[in-house]
Amino acid sequence: MTTATKDLYTIMHERKSVRKYDPSFKMTQAELAEIITEATSAPSSSNLQPWRFIVIQDDATKKELRAIANNQEQIETSSAVIAVLGDAEMYKNVEKIYTQNVVEGHMGEEQKNITISNTHRMYPHAPLEVRQNIASFDAGLISMQLMLIAKEKGFDTVTMGGFDKVKFAERFELPENQFPIVLIAIGKAAAPAFGSSRLPLEDIARFI
Template identity: 35%
Template sequence: MSSVNPTDHFSLFRERHSVRYFDASHKLSEQEIKELLNIAGSAPSSWNLQHWKFVAFTEAAAKEKLLPVANGQKQVVDASVTIAILGDLEAGRNAETVYGPVIRAGLEDAYAGYRSHQALFDQIEEAYAVSESSSYRRDEAIRNASLAAMQLMLAVKAMGLDSGPMVGFDADAFVKAFHVPPRYVPVLLVAIGKAAKPARATSRFPVEDTIVWNGFELDSDL
């Protein structure tokens, strides 16, 4: 099913393209979706707080409800599953769940360089105690959830399927339509399934135009 060359580790990245048209007859099992999201959830995150929540749209009625929120983009209906990736604005609350087993097991060397678990907890608490008007919580939520989203799309390609990330949707309408708690912020939608048409060809900047070696020069206009 996959076109990815297993002997070429970079082919996964080269052959991943954003697809807009999906085979509406193709289905994914719940187990396959869980497998993809399990891999997505192994993405890195600040303090390993795992700042993401996934909303999986598999049922026709739910997809139809999502359609106007996604500005009529039909791929949310035709895809085998559309995943909404949400960022966690209160990821600091995850610290006990993440580190509790480590603490109880007495693995004091597992705190990523902190002198104690308390020092780690104190820094997390301090970071998340910032004013709600600060951009910190939102920036962290979007940053880390985006890492999981990219990992999801690569996992999809490894499974021999295709995906299409979408930011063209009404985040406020999504929150209202699907009763999203204030703790979470919608980051993007990812449609997943079997491509009905090849992805549209796109160009990329030459790598030389994207690299700045060792910092910008004074008064650089790049």
């Protein structure tokens, strides 16, 4: 079965958290851009798309990042590290997003204006913590989608939440409205990933 013919379930089960990468394997910027672009079809609260990305391919920068990411080897050996950020001021793009919705024929002008008005009434007045939680949740949706797309294209990934977020924000000079959420190493596996068990359905779900 080739990658192109694999179905979603196969990709889901074949995707593993890979921590050993071939450091000689290099992805192109175009390949990385395509994966992120495809992943942006993920849903988000009010379609405000609060995710932002820093794609780190430079070897010297990855070495710096490793020092603030608990010395995790995959930071340096992977082809790239995709830092997934959240934008707590996601509502500031509402006019751009919903104007484009009208241009693409997804809604009419009246619905656009109602949505923009509702967004301006709600989001700017929500506590910062609430807006950060929204952005973090939406970042989780696009991160999972990104990893599945990467696997479908023949690449391996692992997510990393264990890094110094304060130092990351300082090193990459994030504006106040943006904050780091997770790092995703991506590249080609140099060794098989460990398998992992899952709790049985009766331990995690109630049917009422």
